[in-house]
Amino acid sequence: MATKTGVTLHSTKNPQNENQRKSMVELLQKHLGTAIDLSYQAKQAHWNVKGMNFIAVHKLFDQLHEETEEYVDKIAERLTAMGGQARGTVQASSENTLLDPYPLDLVKSEDHLKRLADSFAKWSGAVKEGIEESDEAGDDLTSDLLTEVGRGLDISLYFLESHFQA
Numbered sequence: 001m002a003t004k005t006g007v008t009l010h011s012t013k014n015p016q017n018e019n020q021r022k023s024m025v026e027l028l029q030k031h032l033g034t035a036i037d038l039s040y041q042a043k044q045a046h047w048n049v050k051g052m053n054f055i056a057v058h059k060l061f062d063q064l065h066e067e068t069e070e071y072v073d074k075i076a077e078r079l080t081a082m083g084g085q086a087r088g089t090v091q092a093s094s095e096n097t098l099l100d101p102y103p104l105d106l107v108k109s110e111d112h113l114k115r116l117a118d119s120f121a122k123w124s125g126a127v128k129e130g131i132e133e134s135d136e137a138g139d140d141l142t143s144d145l146l147t148e149v150g151r152g153l154d155i156s157l158y159f160l161e162s163h164f165q166a
């Protein structure tokens with residue numbers, strides 16, 4: 001059945017309230033698109049970075065890609081566990097992402113570090129709003145997942161920012 005927002009669910013014996021699941025699926029679609037976007041923002045940095053501390057930042061960006069890919073899978077499978085249909089293609093993600101497009105011409109390590117820090121901070125803020133939204137909806141399991149993601153994002157942000165903080 002479609003909601004006012006057009007979310008449809010697969011039939012499931014998941015005991016969670018259907019309207020709650022629909023609103024959480026809608027919430028998680030945005031975070032799935034954002035996670036996919038961010039995972040390839042980190043790869044874009046990994047592939048193109050040059051300059052000071054090259055090996056260290058080249059490896060850090062790949063590690064950030066792998067961590068965000070884990071969020072991609074966890075978010076998608078929480079969404080499908082509630083009866084949702086994951087919108088996980090590149091095209092769908094570009095419609096759902098909460099992030100600004102990553103510049104394609106960045107080269108210097110400091111520029112990538114600062115730009116990725118912007119993206120991690122932006123998603124972290126949206127995740128915190130998502131935690132509140134899922135708490136208000138009474139969905140402890142989605143709230144717990146987003147809390148785990150948010151904790152990881154804040155550590156990643158700290159790793160990025162420590163390169164340019166005094």
Ligand SMILES: [Fe+2]
Nearest residue numbers: 046047058062
């Ligand atoms: Fe690589």
